[in-house]
Amino acid sequence: xxxxxxxxxxxxxxxxxxxxxxxxxxxxxxxxxxxxxxxxxxxxxxxxxxxxxxxxxxxxxxxxxxxxxxxxxxxxxxxxxxxxxxxxxxxxxxxxxxxxxxxxxxxxxxxxxxxxxxxxxxxxxxxxxxxxxxxxxxxxxxxxxxxxxxxxxxxxxxxxxxxxxxxxxxxxxxxxxxxxxxxxxxxxxxxxxxxxxxxxxxxxxxxxxxxxxxxxxxxxxxxxxxxxxxxxxxxxxxxxxxxxxxxxxxxxxxxxxxxxxxxxxxxxxxxxxxxxxxxxxxxxxxxxxxxxxxxxxxxxxxxxxxxxxxxxxxxxxxxxxxxxxxxxxx
Amino acid sequence: xxxxxxxxxxxxxxxxxxxxxxxxxxxxxxxxxxxxxxxxxxxxxxxxxxxxxxxxxxxxxxxxxxxxxxxxxxxxxxxxxxxxxxxxxxxxxxxxxxxxxxxxxxxxxxxxxxxxxxxxxxxxxxxxxxxxxxxxxxxxxxxxxxxxxxxxxxxxxxxxxxxxxxxxxxxxxxxxxxxxxxxxxxxxxxxxxxxxxxxxxxxxxxxxxxxxxxxxxxxxxxxxxxxxxxxxxxxxxxxxxxxxxxxxxxxxxxxxxxxxx
Numbered sequence: 147x148x149x150x151x152x153x154x155x156x157x158x159x160x161x162x163x164x165x166x167x168x169x170x171x172x173x174x175x176x177x178x179x180x181x182x183x184x185x186x187x188x189x190x191x192x193x194x195x196x197x198x199x200x201x202x203x204x205x206x207x208x209x210x211x212x213x214x215x216x217x218x219x220x221x222x223x224x225x226x227x228x229x230x231x232x233x234x235x236x237x238x239x240x241x242x243x244x245x246x247x248x249x250x251x252x253x254x255x256x257x258x259x260x261x262x263x264x265x266x267x268x269x270x271x272x273x274x275x276x277x278x279x280x281x282x283x284x285x286x287x288x289x290x291x292x293x294x295x296x297x298x299x300x301x302x303x304x305x306x307x308x309x310x311x312x313x314x315x316x317x318x319x320x321x322x323x324x325x326x327x328x329x330x331x332x333x334x335x336x337x338x339x340x341x342x343x344x345x346x347x348x349x350x351x352x353x354x355x356x357x358x359x360x361x362x363x364x365x366x367x368x369x370x371x372x373x374x375x376x377x378x379x380x381x382x383x384x385x386x387x388x389x390x391x392x393x394x395x396x397x398x399x400x401x402x403x404x405x406x407x408x409x410x411x412x413x414x415x416x417x418x419x420x421x422x423x424x425x426x427x428x429x430x431x432x433x434x435x436x437x438x439x440x441x442x443x444x445x446x447x448x449x450x451x452x453x454x455x456x457x458x459x460x461x462x463x464x465x466x467x468x469x470x471x472x473x474x475x476x
Numbered sequence: 477x478x479x480x481x482x483x484x485x486x487x488x489x490x491x492x493x494x495x496x497x498x499x500x501x502x503x504x505x506x507x508x509x510x511x512x513x514x515x516x517x518x519x520x521x522x523x524x525x526x527x528x529x530x531x532x533x534x535x536x537x538x539x540x541x542x543x544x545x546x547x548x549x550x551x552x553x554x555x556x557x558x559x560x561x562x563x564x565x566x567x568x569x570x571x572x573x574x575x576x577x578x579x580x581x582x583x584x585x586x587x588x589x590x591x592x593x594x595x596x597x598x599x600x601x602x603x604x605x606x607x608x609x610x611x612x613x614x615x616x617x618x619x620x621x622x623x624x625x626x627x628x629x630x631x632x633x634x635x636x637x638x639x640x641x642x643x644x645x646x647x648x649x650x651x652x653x654x655x656x657x658x659x660x661x662x663x664x665x666x667x668x669x670x671x672x673x674x675x676x677x678x679x680x681x682x683x684x685x686x687x688x689x690x691x692x693x694x695x696x697x698x699x700x701x702x703x704x705x706x707x708x709x710x711x712x713x714x715x716x717x718x719x720x721x722x723x724x725x726x727x728x729x730x731x732x733x734x735x736x737x
Contacts (some may be wrong), residue, residue, distance in 0.1 A: 220572050243578035255573040259493045271485050272577050274478070
């Protein structure tokens with residue numbers, strides 16, 4: 147069986163014009179522009195199967211949005227090609243456009259001056275959704291997102307979080323099989339982020355939809371995606387299981403200790419790798435499999451005031467990936 | 477059929493928006509009445525010095541004035557809001573939502589919004605035409621009405637095409653506000669019969685910038701002075717310009733897709 151989303155040696159270059167600083171520079175570039183190729187995406191390949199939830203990670207300008215736009219048919223690849231559901235996205239065939247959706251956290255499609263329900267009705271007509279199905283979907287979305295109270299208020303009077311709920315609903319009314327979500331939680335508070343995240347997870351489970359998501363917030367990715375694709379400056383750095391990546395890059399847990407009396411590095415070294423020690427407090431990196439055992443031993447042999455276990459921060463792990471210290475695939 | 481239903485839905489939504497702003501409605505009516513007054517007054521002033529402009533007498537020029545106001549209303553109600561929106565969408569990148577919808581993108585972009593209150597100009601313009609015709613004691617026969625309908629449809633098509641080409645230019649130049657200024661300047665010449673202008677300018681206003689097709693020719697049609705050549709010319713001009721605007725839009729979307737970020 148072939149994958150639902152196939153990206154093969156995809157490259158996308160932009161021509162940007164460069165402007166020298168100052169008035170003279172502006173005048174010069176007004177008359178004659180200098181162009182430079184920017185490799186937004188450079189020879190990337192990956193496959194995604196139906197129903198997968200994949201997190202797309204990378205810093206600003208890494209090429210995440212560009213890739214999503216190519217998959218949505220908004221951009222033509224410079225080289226290589228992509229297929230989604232067997233379609234070539236840039237042909238923008240109606241049959242394809244009806245089966246995916248694109249949500250951009252920073253852009254909105256809702257009609258500003260009207261309640262969101264008006265946009266829903268317009269989308270119903272645009273996507274030719276039968277009335278019964280439309281009502282059923284709207285009902286389910288209402289259950290999941292609690293739309294009832296917000297969809298009849300003017301969009302401009304909604305809070306950012308409420309608006310995002312409505313944006314998602316507007317984008318999902320046609321029950322797309324593939325979801326491209328570009329920073330869907332940007333600017334939202336922690337509670338609302340969690341809410342949106344839960345919703346996306348639930349939608350994926352309920353309809354078996356494929357989700358490809360980009361986000362700045364690690365929590366989005368950790369909570370939602372079992373697989374991640376890491377890119378930076380157009381290159382693919384890692385593609386694989388998220389858990390496996392953590393196990394490999396950080397095969398330890400962090401043990402924070404507080405002692406009753408000063409302790410030396412040497413004494414601690416038998417329990418794990420000492421990351422920090424200043425006498426009364428210490429940080430140990432303990433191999434995952436021995437974590438509990440080490441802690442028990444520690445507690446029985448030393449006078450420990452307080453002890454906590456922590457997972458290594460995901461940001462650090464991703465940084466390792468960018469530094470090129472991690473194998474491309476698991 | 478599906479597109480017609482969409483159109484009704486779009487206009488309904490726009491109407492609801494307009495209802496949100498009641499003050500705007502009053503202002504639109506006042507502005508509309510004001511401009512009708514100014515237009516009629518200036519035409520009257522011209523005729524205190526002469527009894528014809530380019531071979532058209534007062535009542536006949538009044539027909540053109542009416543059509544000018546009528547077409548202005550259509551532009552304000554249907555074209556201008558969409559053109560501003562297209563320019564805004566290109567600037568903000570929200571055009572992506574239009575391009576990922578399973579309908580014709582030009583249809584969605586060019587007819588999505590409207591300002592129904594601007595239709596007051598459509599009413600007042602029609603009223604001026606009716607008044608002018610009845611002052612002449614002239615009732616157009618079936619053929620004249622038919623020819624008028626065709627010429628007027630072509631006129632709308634031509635104006636639509638010109639505006640869409642201007643809007644499409646925003647894909648490359650992002651700021652095209654100056655272009656609509658240019659249009660407005662040329663547009664004002666449509667107040668008068670094209671025969672007012674001499675030699676070269678008349679040809680320019682017919683062939684290069686098809687202003688003559690917008691008011692003069694439909695007026696000729698309703699007055700029963702249509703010849704086959706003009707009728708055929710108008711249909712050709714409408715088809716060519718509309719064809720070009722559609723092609724240009726597709727070309728722009730393709731280059732937007734291959735260039736922008």
